[in-house]
Amino acid sequence: MRQQLVQLLYGVSISSDLDSGNVELAERLILNAVLDGLEIGRAGIWLLNAENTAIECRLLLDRENNQEIQTLVLPRDTYPAYFKALDTQRTITAEDAHTDPATFEFSESYLKPLNIGAMLDAPIRYKGKMIGIICCEHIGGARHWSEDECSFIGALADLYGRALSAQENERTNAKLERANQLLEQRVAERTRTLEVTLSELTTMQEKLIESEKMASLGNLVAGIAHEVNTPIGIAVTANSSAKDKLNTLNKLIESNTLTKTALLEGMNHLNECFKISFANLERAAKLISDFKQTAVDQSSLNLLETNIKDYLENILHSLMPLTRSHNIEVDIQCNDDLKLITVPGALSQIFLNLVNNSCVHGFVGRDQNKITISVTVDKQSDTYSICYLDNGHGMSEDVMHKVFEPFFTTKRGNGGSGLGMSIVYNLATQALQGEVSIDSKPNNGVTVTFKLPQKLA
The missing domain is CATH 3.30.565.10 (Histidine kinase-like ATPase, C-terminal domain)
Known part of the structure; x- marks a missing residue:
């Protein structure tokens, strides 16, 4: 391949436009390289539609008339010979486009009005499938396309496939970025929800723990109340017995019939009642004191x-x-x-x-x-x-x-x-x-x- 074509091809391959994900920049870069390398007046990128029923112009640069064209459509049923050649040939090299079996159908409607004498079309393949062409159009008479020129245009077609991959990667990354943003938003929302829920659960747990402490204290109160009743009841009984004995002694004194024996027996009885009463009241006081200290400490x-x-x-x-x-x-x-x-x-x-x-x-x-x-x-x-x-x-x-x-x-x-x-x-x-x-x-x-x-x- 001659040096000029090699330099142009190298310049396209290292350009940031090719891998930017902006396929429009890549198309303009490639077509300008085609025009400069082949020294022709018109070059375009055409892609098959989804139904494979027509080929549509993505971008056509016309230096002869200083124009950019993007609205041309060539239906398959109008140009069957051309589409058959696209489906079966690696490259269409029409040195005389008016008589070539692949391009003669364009003669009256397209070639003659634009003074196009020769065409060189290289298929664009993406993921193993032919999706379109780079079309090179020579203004004037017939032209011989050299092997270097065919290799040059084929390499540029392959580089266009690289640009399409970059575009797809860019779109995929954009989708992933949007998905990540949505995911981060959902995570943030759920985190806020969980934080609120956790705060509520923590508050509820604290209340339950306090409730449990109070319940334990309540059980202790009930037990203490029952336990205190016993010594107090005994003390009350002892005091009542002492009171009865005092009443008996008073009556004996009033009737002047109190004997030494009755007095001693009464004194012994009162002393025993006081001992029982004091012991049980002391026991109750100890229970209450311990409970009071425990209750105060727990709070x-x-x-x-x-x-x-x-x-x-x-x-x-x-x-x-x-x-x-x-x-x-x-x-x-x-x-x-x-x-x-x-x-x-x-x-x-x-x-x-x-x-x-x-x-x-x-x-x-x-x-x-x-x-x-x-x-x-x-x-x-x-x-x-x-x-x-x-x-x-x-x-x-x-x-x-x-x-x-x-x-x-x-x-x-x-x-x-x-x-x-x-x-x-x-x-x-x-x-x-x-x-x-x-x-x-x-x-x-x-x-x-x-x-x-x-x-x-």
Whole structure:
């Protein structure tokens, strides 16, 4: 191929217009190269229509008349010989377009009026299919088309296929961009919806947790009320008996029949009544005091220096109605003088939930129930551990792995909310800034271990 054609072909192949995705720029680039390389007056790009019944002009540059044409249509049924040649030949080289078997049909209607003497048409193929042609039209008489010129025009036709691929890629990328934008919008909308839903669920969960805490406190109130009634009732009975005995002594004094024996017997009776009354009123006062402290602590998460053993005993004493009704023996193993800066309210809520859990799940239908709470200090790590152990039914591995999940319960429909152990976990890890773990096997009880800092910030 002669050097001029090689240079033109190279210039087209490296042009950004070819791969821009704008096929109109590529068409103009290719046709100008055709006109310059073949030194002809007219060149056009024609594409078959979708039905393959006609060939339509995309762009025709006419340098002879300084025109651009885009409206020409050549029907297949009007020019059957030409279309047959398109369907079967690689390139149409009509050196005398008026007599060539492929182009003679254009002589009267097209060639003579425009003074076209020769034509060179190269098929455009895209994805293995012939979709159109690059048509080169020589103004004047007949012309010999060299092999270099045929190769040149064929290479440009192939480059037009590259431009069509770039256009398709551009359209595909545009569709993908629009799809991504729509997807991002949908994701953003759904994210906003999920955030609102999550916020609502978080608020609802907080309310449910507070409700669960109040429900636990309510159960404690009911138990305490029942427990306090017993010593107060005994005290009232003792006081009533003492009053009756005083009335009897008064009558003996008034009738002047009081004997030493009757006086001593009356004094002994009054003394016994006062002992019974005082002991039971003291017991009731202790219950009420422990309950009051537990209730106040549960509603407050303030940092306080706390004697751990005393505080645990107060908590378990306030839970006596619950432990007594399930025949539970409680053993607290802790140094008497261990004082820590902690959140006693969190401890109170934790052990209320643990004991309640043992009663509801662990000790149902069992006797000789026992809860052991042991406290040990690790001075090296400045931490302490509380181990809560019951000898109840225990739990399966599957239940154990889910036990701290909010709303998980094995008593669904039987009063279980699924929040008790979740509250225990949250209080231990957040309010007490520690760690909590659980270990259990069926028929082998439950062990809950807390590792907590000795001083909370």
